[in-house]
Amino acid sequence: MKNGARRTWRLRLYVAGQTPKSIAALANLKRLCEEHLAGRYRIEIVDLQKRPQLARRDEIVVIPTLVRQLPTPIRKIIGDLSNQQKVLIGLDVLPGEPEA
Numbered sequence: 254m255k256n257g258a259r260r261t262w263r264l265r266l267y268v269a270g271q272t273p274k275s276i277a278a279l280a281n282l283k284r285l286c287e288e289h290l291a292g293r294y295r296i297e298i299v300d301l302q303k304r305p306q307l308a309r310r311d312e313i314v315v316i317p318t319l320v321r322q323l324p325t326p327i328r329k330i331i332g333d334l335s336n337q338q339k340v341l342i343g344l345d346v347l348p349g350e351p352e353a
Contacts, residue, residue, distance in 0.1 A: 262294040263323040270302045278317035281334035
């Protein structure tokens with residue numbers, strides 16, 4: 254990924270209350286971001302129990318869902334984010350990738 258090494262990553266995590274999967278997804282996301290995007294990310298949490306209208310608007314059909322808003326293109330990852338390698342590939346953050 255060219256020029257992505259210094260970008261700020263905007264991530265939005267859709268959850269439904271404080272379910273075990275939602276809590277795990279947030280913890281896994283924070284850990285992954287600190288390890289691979291330290292100082293270069295922003296996480297927004299959207300609780301669909303409080304704002305259900307956003308599910309339709311943002312085309313969220315399963316929760317938890319992580320949406321990478323920036324850098325573009327938008328990418329979505331479904332689940333508790335426990336498979337770190339799958340999440341890194343899905344977000345296009347590859348550990349150990351040489352900087353361009």
